[in-house]
Amino acid sequence: MMVHIPVLLDEVINFLRCEPCKRPKVLRGEPCNIYVDANLGDGGHAEHILKKSSPTGILIGIDRDEDSIKFASDRLSSYRERVHIFHDNFKNMKYVVSGRAGFSKVDGILFDLGVSTRQLMTAERGFSFSQDAPLDMRMDRSRGVTAKEVVNNFEEEKLSNIIYKYGEEKWAKKIARAIVRERGKMPVDTTSQLSDIVVSAIPPAHRSQRIHSATRTFQAIRIAVNGEIEILEDAIRDAIDVLNIEGRICIISYHSLEDRIVKNLFREIEHGCTCPHDIPKCICGRKGVIKILTKRPVTPSEEEVRRNPRSRSAKLRAAEKIAN
Ligand SMILES: C[S@@+](CC[C@H](N)C(=O)[O-])C[C@H]1O[C@@H](n2cnc3c(N)ncnc32)[C@H](O)[C@@H]1O
Incomplete structure (x- = not known):
């Protein structure tokens, strides 16, 4: 059986600023540094998020595939107190985060779209x-x-x-x-x-x-x-809604259609105003909610593609929430 190799791992860890909690919240016993892995897969990214945010970081893992849930649950069993894993569709992220995991907001969200190597090879x-x-x-x-x-x-x-x-x-x-x-x-x-x-x-x-x-x-x-394209836009909007200010979102896509959806949506949400272009002054009053951190998508190095050819079509875009 072939385990999935996580793609653009260091880049994701850096963008999500995975680290233990430094804020006073932790002293008050409140949860902080909560990350969502919306495509848990084999748990490769999740494991590193948990390691880098040790000992306080919390991970909510979502996957719609029960085999992935079983595999990742075993892999992450030593982090049991800090992991919440749900068999669900990431289109239900708001409900998963608040209704199932019991948190109101989170600090980092990763989407690593598509299928895993293990799914493909089974x-x-x-x-x-x-x-x-x-x-x-x-x-x-x-x-x-x-x-x-x-x-x-x-x-x-x-x-x-x-x-x-x-x-x-x-x-x-x-x-x-x-x-x-x-x-x-x-x-x-x-x-x-x-x-x-x-x-x-x-x-x-x-x-x-x-x-x-x-x-x-x-x-x-x-x-x-799997209706992969239809659910993406609403899922990203919901994900940005559940982010805390200063929280970050990373999206890795492997298909040009998906990357285009992410790029256009990030631009729209960064811009905020939805007035027609020919109006000289904004009348809708909508302000930008995120700041895009990747002008161009981040792609794997030649070294990574050599090590993991399945990474070759990956594109990572990241953004930070700046307002509600
Ligand atoms: C590329 S793999 C993720 C690999 C993972 N990052 C790792 O390091 O092992 C994508 C995973 O997302 C899951 N998935 C795809 N669409 C989903 C959706 N709408 N909701 C929840 N999980 C989804 C798939 O079942 C698959 O396990």
Whole structure:
């Protein structure tokens, strides 16, 4: 089994200013230096956040995947008194922080989006074209539609849009047509079946030498199955709401669509004013709530990419809350 290697670890620790509590609160016995890891995964970032903020830092870990919850809970068991772990979707962060963990505000939040190496490499999860398994791809196996349902039931145009938009696949139309044709003969039940259909839909001369031809389509279907893009904007707004002033948010994304959402949203929240651009003076009175700390996204060094090739598409953006 392959454990996930945390990406941009030092950068995250620095941006979140993970350290033990120095404020008078700790003397009064009040919790301080509370961090949320919204994508707990295998607990790699979480473990370092806990180490660096020892002995007072508190970590709230959220993951929608029960296997990740089990793995991370074992890994972090020696920090038991300072860790609160929840099987939930980060779109419910406000409720998790106050209703489930019992805190009103927090000091740092990390999103490390997407799937973990262990999820990808566990054949029966059906995320990977390189291992034959039933098509599933749900991060939370207790709810939602599976990849098999998407592939066998969605209309051709919808499939094509998903593959084009979430996979940035220029052969999307041909691939969707091939899926619909093949599923008319027999249901597409497995990762190998889907992979073969995708590969055969792309003309041989246009198949990439660099990545497997099914990579983009599998990514697209996974994003659709898990509704990964739709929830992001509201989740980030809620996360900024639960931050204390001077608290920081870090977001690592691996997909250009996600990075664009983070970039535009950070800019909007930093700017505050929502008046039309042609109005000479602000009349809405909205002020900026965050200060962006990363003019450009932070990306992994060559050394990190060599050590962990899965980090190569990572982009980290960070911001600090400056007002309520
Ligand atoms: C890239 S991994 C995180 C790895 C982690 N930072 C580590 O160091 O081990 C992403 C994790 O986020 C989880 N996840 C993805 N979307 C989620 C969501 N909306 N709510 C909660 N967890 C989510 C996945 O199940 C996966 O375990």
